[in-house]
Amino acid sequence: MKIIVPMAGRGSRLRPHSLTVPKPLIPVAGRPIVHRLVSDIIKVLGEKVDEIAFILGDPAFFGDDVVESLKELAQNLGAKPSIYRQLDPKGTGHAIMCAEPSLFGPAVIAYADTLIRADFNLDKEADSVIWTKRVDNPEAYGVVNLNDKEEITELVEKPETFVSDQAVIGIYYFKDVGVLKNELQYVLDNNIINGGEYQINDGIKRMMASGKVFKTGTVDEWMDCGNKRVTVETNQRMLGxxxxxxxxxxxxxxxxxxxxxxxxxxxxxxxxxxxxxxxxxxxxxxxxxxxxxxxxxxxxxxxxxxxxxxxxxxxxxxxxxxxxxxxxxxxxxxxxxx
CATH class of the missing domain: 2.160.10.10 (Hexapeptide repeat proteins)
Structure with missing residues (x-):
């Protein structure tokens, strides 16, 4: 099992705090966001993680001190650290493909701007598990649509009519992440762009269309660190x-x-x-x-x-x-x- 963490963004919504420190390394409740996220994911997985791959941006901002801190994090968790670069911000799907040498076997992909509290059994027989949180206002989020087998059939962004109350939080498990890699390569090769960027959702939708089985893993708590106000709120909740x-x-x-x-x-x-x-x-x-x-x-x-x-x-x-x-x-x- 491996964990892949795209974290090349500059965190502009958290400025000025992200001007000198990458947002995922800003401490909340005394520990950097990405440290807490990776550790909590490992607790849910309940098995050894062999590799943690970090996808960073420009070395002028994500410098040697950042690289060393992330390597130390992975090693302290008993995993091999891998460092990749996304030098041109072309979207979530493009970021994942920057870690192409690590895209094989079972893996969790987690975007490093959120914290979780979770205790559920990950369905490792499914081709993929999309981690979700039940929310009161699903129209404000991207949500999953489920069939009568509780399988995900569709991803719907900010639905105007009710689809489900399970919001996508940006953490995904793939039984073989190489399947996602192949679909994202198709997205890149055919210049499939949404919102001006290459998106992970377009690779996921191609997997669904080919018959891959997607399930949900619902977390108990989902805490954002997107801007100053919600980061202070997350600090409060995490301390509790x-x-x-x-x-x-x-x-x-x-x-x-x-x-x-x-x-x-x-x-x-x-x-x-x-x-x-x-x-x-x-x-x-x-x-x-x-x-x-x-x-x-x-x-x-x-x-x-x-x-x-x-x-x-x-x-x-x-x-x-x-x-x-x-x-x-x-x-x-x-x-x-x-």
Missing amino acids: FLEKDGESLISNSVQLDNANIIEPCFIGENVVLKNTTVGPYVSIGNNTVIENSTVKNSIIQTHSKINNANLDNAMIGNHAVFNGKFETISIGDYSVLE
């Missing part, structure tokens, strides 16, 4: 889940001086809190100092300095300095606001 799981979220090296922590919170190494109340639902990265402040429902990354703040629904990057009275701020890496 981790607290229930009994995970240790507060480092022993935290220095408290007339400070109070209202859990759940993630607080990294060598954080200093002085005359400050933090929480609930706050994540703070390593070596950050917060003084004379109240912070709740926010994400603050590493090596930042916060003074005289009353923060709620805020997101602050790495090496930032903030001194002021604003609440719902969003400032990126190396920013100064004082």
Whole structure:
């Protein structure tokens, strides 16, 4: 089994936080998005993953430090790391084909802008499993259409009339991903374009037309990290889940001086809190100092300095300095606001 992670996009909706750090590597609840995603997928699979292939963009942005961090992630999970590049953003189908040497055998393809909580048995007898989440407003999503055998017969984008309430979340299992590769090669060779790009859905639709059996795997929770607002919400939800799981979220090296922590919170190494109340639902990265402040429902990354703040629904990057009275701020890496 292998996992293939297309992550070449620049994450423009999460700017300024994705200007210096690729979006999948931005920490949520103290851990990068892609790290949590891959680890949670492995839990659902319940078997050894031999290879994790990452499809990155321009080396000027996805540099050596990114490559090394992803290699370390794969190796820590007992898998071989493979690194591919999509230098020309031509869509989801094109991105997958950039990993052509790895497109054989059983595989999960997962787009690295979402987090999940799931506990279901993956139907590995099906030719493919499309992971879904039941939603209250299916007209806002791409959904699956099912027959009386609970097999997927169609993918419908933002249906105007009810088709189903199972939204496609961007994670797919293929019993042999080489079949998808062949269909996507046809899509590329015949210049089949939707929305100006080569799409994975066009390869999937060709598989369906040839009689391949598609099933659903429905996740319990699906959390987006597309922009600042939903990323802060996802941080809140993930901290709640981790607290229930009994995970240790507060480092022993935290220095408290007339400070109070209202859990759940993630607080990294060598954080200093002085005359400050933090929480609930706050994540703070390593070596950050917060003084004379109240912070709740926010994400603050590493090596930042916060003074005289009353923060709620805020997101602050790495090496930032903030001194002021604003609440719902969003400032990126190396920013100064004082």
